[in-house]
Amino acid sequence: MAVAGDDLASVTAWSTNVDPSSLPNATELFAETQEVSDRIGRVLEQTFGTETLDIPAGISFAMIIPTRVLSAVGLMDPIFGRGYGEESDWSARATSAGFRHVLATGAFVYHAGRGSTLAAGVVSGDEIANWANQRIVNHRSPMFRWNVDGFLASGAVEVAQSRAVTALVRSAADESGYSLITAARDWVDQSPEIVSVAIRSEVSEICTAHWYGFVAEIDTVSADVEGDIRRYFGGRNPVYSNIRPPVWDVAGAAYPRSI
Structure with missing residues (x-):
């Protein structure tokens, strides 16, 4: 060269x-x-x-x-x-x-x-x-x-x-998947091969994807944050998440609905 x-x-x-x-x-x-x-x-x-x-x-x-x-x-x-x-x-x-x-x-x-x-x-x-x-x-x-x-x-x-780190994170997720984590709940540590996505704790914060010390920012500015994250990883669902589905109490019964 x-x-x-x-x-x-x-x-x-x-x-x-x-x-x-x-x-x-x-x-x-x-x-x-x-x-x-x-x-x-x-x-x-x-x-x-x-x-x-x-x-x-x-x-x-x-x-x-x-x-x-x-x-x-x-x-x-x-x-x-x-x-x-x-x-x-x-x-x-x-x-x-x-x-x-x-x-x-x-x-x-x-x-x-x-x-x-x-x-x-x-x-x-x-x-x-x-x-x-x-x-x-x-x-x-x-x-x-x-x-x-x-x-x-x-x-x-x-x-x-940014382009390089994004490529590294997405490539790792292609091979090993990604986990979706919120610090508001306990979680189970995953293999370092798996990309870890940290859900923002405040509205002003950016969701970040972590792999072996590299950190990529994920643009989540729509009304569907989990959808934004899935789209970032080519439509893939996380292999692990500590985010529970929402639950509504209706007429004394609980009705969970997945997101």
Whole structure:
């Protein structure tokens, strides 16, 4: 893919811990397993194919760089040491030379984040970057930060993230089903393979579908919330629900009616 365009400097994959090219995931414990990572990759490939999204910089944990670009731009500067800032500096140099960077939205590579740099003492505690290195980038390429902020403000990556997570959740429901849960009643925990749909507790809240730490929002703005959820999953009924059917007392008898 990288060699297909003469102006491509780098191609980066979706991952975790590589903002802004991350798929939001609340529980990396699941995504770090080989089985789940492979499944994420398959679904994204089926959803996006060879689509790409232009981004302001490559992320060096897993990026493809054509050798001809290295000949034109050079290697990453060793002044950045063990990490943080080196790919930003290199990407800014490549952009200045007329190249561009893309995110391969049909690819996924898991990244634990801070693994080697934490062990080497480059960062500590809750630090997510070496800010001294970032100051070097800002000094060398004053517009780089503005370009990143402009990209984030465009909302393009959020649209792609939402599309990706929606595809993951729906694919999981296709294979294992989904459960419909309201926090107002006790429920029985289901297999993590099953998508869990949380019914909103307040009118202003959005129903959300959860699978292995990924969360997708479900648009339920009609008078038939359960119908909206079924339609979101292609007309499928939940494999489990803790929502009881309504009951009316008429002439001393109870008449349940399923929804």
